[in-house]
């Protein structure tokens with residue numbers, strides 16, 4: 214059994230950023246000791262340098278190994294360059310050798326734009342990594358900020374990847390096990406063919422829709438079986454299952 218934690222959309226620097234909730238979450242994660250923590254972007258609200266420094270301070274407190282990708286808010290005001298300076302590559306791979314899991318992080322942000330795109334070069338990178346993982350029989354996880362399939366209860370859809378169709382086809386054809394996104398601040402799960410698509414809410418901001426809470430997702434993987442639980446900041450824990 215492998216335990217992973219997925220957090221997203223910290224939004225440091227925003228008026229409704231809640232440090233107390235983030236610190237409590239970090240404490241819970243460190244107690245849980247997952248094999249890895251996946252952070253899918255919008256670390257900051259405007260991509261400003263001081264916001265990134267603040268985000269890094271918190272992220273450094275998370276003890277397990279991490280894979281981090283930027284979100285659209287991080288790519289504002291040349292924040293994409295600051296991201297590279299403080300966190301390294303905008304897209305990368307984390308392999309959990311003992312667990313036979315490969316996590317591929319993609320940068321779906323575009324400077325100063327709200328919508329996302331993977332693009333042909335990064336798609337090639339993803340497909341090469343997936344081919345290697347499939348050849349070696351690894352469990353595969355894709356992490357990116359923007360969602361690929363529209364999320365219910367999020368109003369007018371305008372922010373899926375502009376190349377969502379091509380990426381979706383590639384993920385399905387490559388039998389990806391799990392796709393993790395953020396962006397809409399609405400936790401959700403879709404299952405398509407053999408691939409589970411999940412989104413995490415905002416972990417530490419009050420940029421919420423309706424009467425919901427900041428939250429994060431805990432992922433338990435047992436062989437090929439995946440169980441996701443939603444941990445709300447009010448202490449409630451519920452399964453995040455596809456309809």
Ligand SMILES: [Fe+2]
Nearest residue numbers: 222255396397
């Ligand atoms: Fe966000």
Ligand SMILES: [Fe+2]
Nearest residue numbers: 255284285396
């Ligand atoms: Fe976003």
